[in-house]
Amino acid sequence: MAKMWAGRTDALTSKIADDFNSSISVDKRMYKEDITGSMAHAAMLGAKGIITETEAGCLIDGLQSVLDDLESGVLAVDENCEDIHMFVEQVLTERLGDVGRKLHTARSRNDQVALDFRMYLRGETDEICARIKALGQAVIELAEAHKETIMPGYTHLQRAQPVTFGHHMMAYVMMLIRDLDRLSDCRKRINISPIGCCALAGTTYDTDRRMVAEELSFEGIAMNSMDGVSDRDFALEMLSCLSILMMHLSRFAEEIILWSSWEFKFVELSDAFTTGSSIMPQKKNPDMAELVRGKTGRVYGDLMALLTTMKGLPLAYNKDMQEDKEGVFDACDTVKMCLDVFKGMIETMTPLPENMLNAARGGFINATDAADYLVGKGLPFRSAYKISGQIVAKCIREGKVLETLSLDEYKGFSDLFEEDIYDAVNIKNCTFRRTSEGGAGPESFNAQIEFAKERLT
Ligand code: ARG
Numbered sequence: 001m002a003k004m005w006a007g008r009t010d011a012l013t014s015k016i017a018d019d020f021n022s023s024i025s026v027d028k029r030m031y032k033e034d035i036t037g038s039m040a041h042a043a044m045l046g047a048k049g050i051i052t053e054t055e056a057g058c059l060i061d062g063l064q065s066v067l068d069d070l071e072s073g074v075l076a077v078d079e080n081c082e083d084i085h086m087f088v089e090q091v092l093t094e095r096l097g098d099v100g101r102k103l104h105t106a107r108s109r110n111d112q113v114a115l116d117f118r119m120y121l122r123g124e125t126d127e128i129c130a131r132i133k134a135l136g137q138a139v140i141e142l143a144e145a146h147k148e149t150i151m152p153g154y155t156h157l158q159r160a161q162p163v164t165f166g167h168h169m170m171a172y173v174m175m176l177i178r179d180l181d182r183l184s185d186c187r188k189r190i191n192i193s194p195i196g197c198c199a200l201a202g203t204t205y206d207t208d209r210r211m212v213a214e215e216l217s218f219e220g221i222a223m224n225s226m227d228g229v230s231d232r233d234f235a236l237e238m239l240s241c242l243s244i245l246m247m248h249l250s251r252f253a254e255e256i257i258l259w260s261s262w263e264f265k266f267v268e269l270s271d272a273f274t275t276g277s278s279i280m281p282q283k284k285n286p287d288m289a290e291l292v293r294g295k296t297g298r299v300y301g302d303l304m305a306l307l308t309t310m311k312g313l314p315l316a317y318n319k320d321m322q323e324d325k326e327g328v329f330d331a332c333d334t335v336k337m338c339l340d341v342f343k344g345m346i347e348t349m350t351p352l353p354e355n356m357l358n359a360a361r362g363g364f365i366n367a368t369d370a371a372d373y374l375v376g377k378g379l380p381f382r383s384a385y386k387i388s389g390q391i392v393a394k395c396i397r398e399g400k401v402l403e404t405l406s407l408d409e410y411k412g413f414s415d416l417f418e419e420d421i422y423d424a425v426n427i428k429n430c431t432f433r434r435t436s437e438g439g440a441g442p443e444s445f446n447a448q449i450e451f452a453k454e455r456l457t
Contacts, residue, residue, distance in 0.1 A: 159363030
């Protein structure tokens with residue numbers, strides 16, 4: 001097929017080479033960015049007298065018509081073109097003749113593709129942030145409804161100390177807030193314009209890069225032309241942010257999977273977000289949560305793929321870099337889907353406070369509080385810890401719990417025990433008296449809610 005770059009060669013590549021070289025199936029989704037980027041470039045060429053104002057106006061109108069026709073469906077992307085940049089220029093030239101051939105003055109596909117990619121990811125960042133906020137708000141709502149629901153908190157997946165379900169939920173909200181911060185910070189570095197870096201060395205035309213950057217709402221311009229066309233760390237940074245976000249969602253998903261098992265039964269997922277088994281009639285499977293956990297691997301893979309693609313490339317542009325977009329798009333699509341599904345799953349999930357409380361009563365999660373009680377009576381913590389441990393051992397031997405041991409039995413371990421020990425090991429008291437900042441108590445909970453609501457709205 002004859003190419004736009006015919007000149008030095010006759011540019012007749014074989015079909016198999018064409019197919020291998022082509023990226024249009026992946027980059028066609030950037031058509032809007034490509035066209036608006038070109039409009040700004042054309043306007044600058046006209047303003048600087050590199051082409052006439054009439055030619056610039058003609059290019060801008062032509063580009064607008066290509067955009068309109070693509071959006072209305074009158075025009076379809078021709079997948080025989082190498083990439084979206086070539087396609088747009090080809091259609092424009094078909095429509096405008098020689099004027100269309102002036103658009104590519106003082107730029108290259110190298111700065112053009114970097115521009116389109118940055119503009120596209122800027123938009124994706126905004127969409128993902130909006131979804132993180134929506135999920136965060138749904139989790140806050142769930143937390144508020146269960147600010148008094150007692151559950152066992154775990155370490156090593158062993159019952160450790162009592163917390164509220166609300167406090168546990170708010171831990172995930174804090175993670176989501178940091179995910180949001182990371183993405184907003186990453187957006188600043190995405191939002192730097194590479195257009196005008198041209199192929200790698202800048203240009204001899206009297207261009208105005210800042211004018212184009214401003215028109216396209218960029219915060220600044222790449223200060224080094226070689227860096228501008230060859231850097232992909234903005235995409236890697238975004239993939240890193242998305243990987244961390246998915247890691248959070250995956251941990252959350254894992255807990256929901258555990259909690260919805262018969263062994264825990266802390267939550268019941270709605271029918272709308274579970275599936276049945278084709279053979280076992282009793283099954284209600286947490287497929288959505290499992291898929292979020294599973295798709296995390298896919299997003300990590302996208303990050304690893306691009307890191308590996310980039311690691312040995314000499315400056316500036318190399319065709320290897322055409323491989324940069326597919327994984328990032330895949331990660332963005334995956335993350336958006338996961339956030340939407342997760343929100344739906346959370347909103348329709350029914351926590352089962354009775355079961356949580358029963359579990360909280362069973363695992364001596366008030367043993368620390370029994371030790372703290374003795375500390376309150378003047379014993380050093382290490383000695384108190386030992387006595388509390390011996391009491392737990394006795395309870396396990398005799399099938400008792402700290403709440404049902406008699407005062408005489410307590411006194412057998414230490415004279416310091418009085419009637420108020422029952423108040424100290426009461427599970428609710430153990431939870432609500434954790435008044436330290438950030439702790440499981442109600443003051444901390446309220447502070448968390450206030451902070452999170454402010455950050456997520
Ligand atoms: N399709 C190419 C990409 O995605 C556009 C840039 C091509 N530049 C070049 N020098 N061949 O990277």
